[in-house]
Amino acid sequence: MSYQRDSAGRMQIAGCDVNALCDQWGTPLYLLDGRTVREQAASLARWGAAHYAGKFTVAYASKAYLSLKFAEKLAAMPVGIDTVSLGEMKIARKAGFDGERVHLHGNGKTEAELRFALEWGIDAIVVDSPEELQFLARLAENRQTQARIWLRITPGVDVDTHPHVQTGQTGSKFGISIPDGQAEALIRQALGEPWLALTGLHIHLGSQIFDAAPYQKAVEQLCLLAERAGYIPQKISTGGGWGVRYVPQHAENDGERWIRAVSETLMMESGKRGWPLPELVLEPGRWMAARAGVAVYSVTTSKTNGEGVYVIALDGGMADNPRPAMYSASYIAELAAREMPEARRESMLVGKFCETGDILIPSIQMPEVRRGERIAMPAAGAYQISMASNYNLAARPAVLWLEDGKAEVLQQREDPGERGYWMGE
Numbered sequence: 001m002s003y004q005r006d007s008a009g010r011m012q013i014a015g016c017d018v019n020a021l022c023d024q025w026g027t028p029l030y031l032l033d034g035r036t037v038r039e040q041a042a043s044l045a046r047w048g049a050a051h052y053a054g055k056f057t058v059a060y061a062s063k064a065y066l067s068l069k070f071a072e073k074l075a076a077m078p079v080g081i082d083t084v085s086l087g088e089m090k091i092a093r094k095a096g097f098d099g100e101r102v103h104l105h106g107n108g109k110t111e112a113e114l115r116f117a118l119e120w121g122i123d124a125i126v127v128d129s130p131e132e133l134q135f136l137a138r139l140a141e142n143r144q145t146q147a148r149i150w151l152r153i154t155p156g157v158d159v160d161t162h163p164h165v166q167t168g169q170t171g172s173k174f175g176i177s178i179p180d181g182q183a184e185a186l187i188r189q190a191l192g193e194p195w196l197a198l199t200g201l202h203i204h205l206g207s208q209i210f211d212a213a214p215y216q217k218a219v220e221q222l223c224l225l226a227e228r229a230g231y232i233p234q235k236i237s238t239g240g241g242w243g244v245r246y247v248p249q250h251a252e253n254d255g256e257r258w259i260r261a262v263s264e265t266l267m268m269e270s271g272k273r274g275w276p277l278p279e280l281v282l283e284p285g286r287w288m289a290a291r292a293g294v295a296v297y298s299v300t301t302s303k304t305n306g307e308g309v310y311v312i313a314l315d316g317g318m319a320d321n322p323r324p325a326m327y328s329a330s331y332i333a334e335l336a337a338r339e340m341p342e343a344r345r346e347s348m349l350v351g352k353f354c355e356t357g358d359i360l361i362p363s364i365q366m367p368e369v370r371r372g373e374r375i376a377m378p379a380a381g382a383y384q385i386s387m388a389s390n391y392n393l394a395a396r397p398a399v400l401w402l403e404d405g406k407a408e409v410l411q412q413r414e415d416p417g418e419r420g421y422w423m424g425e
Helices: 018-025 034-051 068-075 086-095 111-120 130-143 182-191 213-228 255-273 286-292 323-327
Strands: 003-005 011-013 029-033 056-061 080-083 102-104 124-127 147-154 196-202 235-237 279-282 293-304 310-314 345-350 359-366 374-378 398-403 406-411
Touching (some): 011 018, 018 029, 018 293, 018 374, 018 398, 034 056, 034 279, 034 286, 034 398, 056 286, 068 086, 080 086, 086 102, 102 111, 111 124, 111 130, 124 130, 124 196, 130 147, 130 182, 147 182, 147 213, 182 196, 196 213, 196 279, 213 235, 213 255, 255 279, 286 293, 323 359
Parallel strands (some): 029 398, 056 080, 056 279, 102 124, 124 147, 147 196, 196 235, 235 279, 310 345
Antiparallel strands (some): 003 011, 293 310, 293 374, 345 359
16 A cells, blocks of 8 residues: 655655645545555556466455446456446446456346346356246247356365355355355256356455465366366356455465466366366456555544543444454454654453444553544455444445545545435435
């Protein structure tokens, strides 16, 4: 991230004064460093070209964060887009994405979503179940339009991450299982459907994964499955999920290691079978956006609780960032208007919402702070605003894109007194 402090110790991102932005736009405020997003996208493309001998494609996982203005930025980059809803598809289309760069995922796609994807002619509808395959085949026949599909395969690979973000294990709600024979049977069925074109296989193991070995194992299983079914895939997607370093205790998130491991395994497995190299598709979301983002809050109150811990309350919390409450996610924090002094004490950063679990950082060394002081939490670009709610009728924050000393609004702050579902309008 393009982050530094001026001579007075005030935080600057991409040449913009963070405190001045807060004065203008209010807090909580989310900031995205444009240079970081662009560099992440460029790095993925560069590593793919260096390590994979076939065609390599990156599709941004839009569930990490999406708005129309952000999608317009992405559409100008060398990436496709992975969508999971009608809303995300509509935003991608309005932003200028061609259907050839779009995938539709999800374990419970609605008829409206499938019809929209068919009408748009997207690159792949990722089929999640036998029932969905049959339903989509009927829709495609009725429309007299062949649908390009992938099958989402559940490889039964466990990963070391929070249970709520594991998706590739045998008991997952996602995908089609290999061990019980469902996946092989569905490949054969898909190949026999005249209104479906099976162009690839897809897996997604989970999120915040720092070990490349599970990806390699899953690729091996995918290739073995395809071989048993008599199918040579044109495309193989290994999803996303590569971990991001939120706190110093986390491992370094070397994306090149991930790409190298997956590339070498797929080339080896394809070579053993005499297959032409399939197109390799990766679908990072967090890895592209998380480190580009900073959430900035204002202190409301501070006090010492009965256990002697200094409690700093902020003007945001679980409504704009539910990850700590949902996943016990870890963060660090910095003062935005001054350097962190040496004198610090055991503290916790808490949100303003009426839940005991609304704790952003349960244990951190912080100095004494005053009302109105700004506190910045980095690595806030993914799965925060996209999962935000209006709990306690809180307004979703503004989001700004920062680049070359300029700020551009990606998302306006809501005004709960003027608009929102609660107004009944």
